[in-house]
Amino acid sequence: xxxxxxxxxxxxxxxxxxxxxxxxxxxxxxxxxxxxxxxxxxxxxxxxxxxxxxxxxxxxxxxxxxxxxxxxxxxxxxxxxxxxxxxxxxxxxxxxxxxxxxxxxxxxxxxxxxxxxxxxxxxxxxxxxxxxxxxxxxxxxxxxxxxxxxxxxxxxxxxxxxxxxxxxxxxxxxxx
Numbered sequence: 001x002x003x004x005x006x007x008x009x010x011x012x013x014x015x016x017x018x019x020x021x022x023x024x025x026x027x028x029x030x031x032x033x034x035x036x037x038x039x040x041x042x043x044x045x046x047x048x049x050x051x052x053x054x055x056x057x058x059x060x061x062x063x064x065x066x067x068x069x070x071x072x073x074x075x076x077x078x079x080x081x082x083x084x085x086x087x088x089x090x091x092x093x094x095x096x097x098x099x100x101x102x103x104x105x106x107x108x109x110x111x112x113x114x115x116x117x118x119x120x121x122x123x124x125x126x127x128x129x130x131x132x133x134x135x136x137x138x139x140x141x142x143x144x145x146x147x148x149x150x151x152x153x154x155x156x157x158x159x160x161x162x163x164x165x166x167x168x169x170x171x172x173x174x175x176x
Contacts, residue, residue: 003133006097021080059085069100075152086142088152 014020024032059076062085066073075088101117108114128139139149140159153159 061104064089065100065104066097068104069096071097071100074155086144088156090156091158133164 015024024035027035061071063076066087066089071089071093073087073089078083087097098117102109105114105117109117135149136146139146144148144152150160153163
């Protein structure tokens with residue numbers, strides 16, 4: 001989501017403006033197609049010239065989306081590669097948080113710039129029945145150390161064991 005790319009963010013705000021959209025759609029089809037072609041060429045040129053660090057979602061954009069949805073974030077972590085962001089939130093807020101992030105970054109998820117939103121309990125659930133599920137493996141998938149994951153879960157008054165048990169119960173209920 002190029003959150004630090006000011007030029008992209010300005011363009012994004014412009015084309016999402018209702019007044020701009022009405023004016024654009026009032027133009028003849030050929031003019032709109034010509035604009036789209038110029039925009040694609042300009043976008044490719046801008047992408048090649050922009051440092052990759054500006055081309056990713058940053059933790060502050062994720063925090064802002066969650067704050068707008070009324071989700072309290074206890075911890076947010078972004079790996080040094082800046083390609084993975086992890087948050088610790090209350091389990092009761094998990095679905096609302098995932099929904100808010102999917103809405104906030106729908107365009108980026110849709111065109112593959114963001115892989116998606118995954119809940120830790122969903123990672124655990126994916127592995128159940130296929131392999132041994134352990135904290136180290138889940139932490140590695142989240143680009144965290146096992147110790148960091150355990151500490152952050154403890155800050156939320158839960159544990160990996162609790163999440164694993166919850167995932168097992170949910171899986172059992174769906175199989176019944």
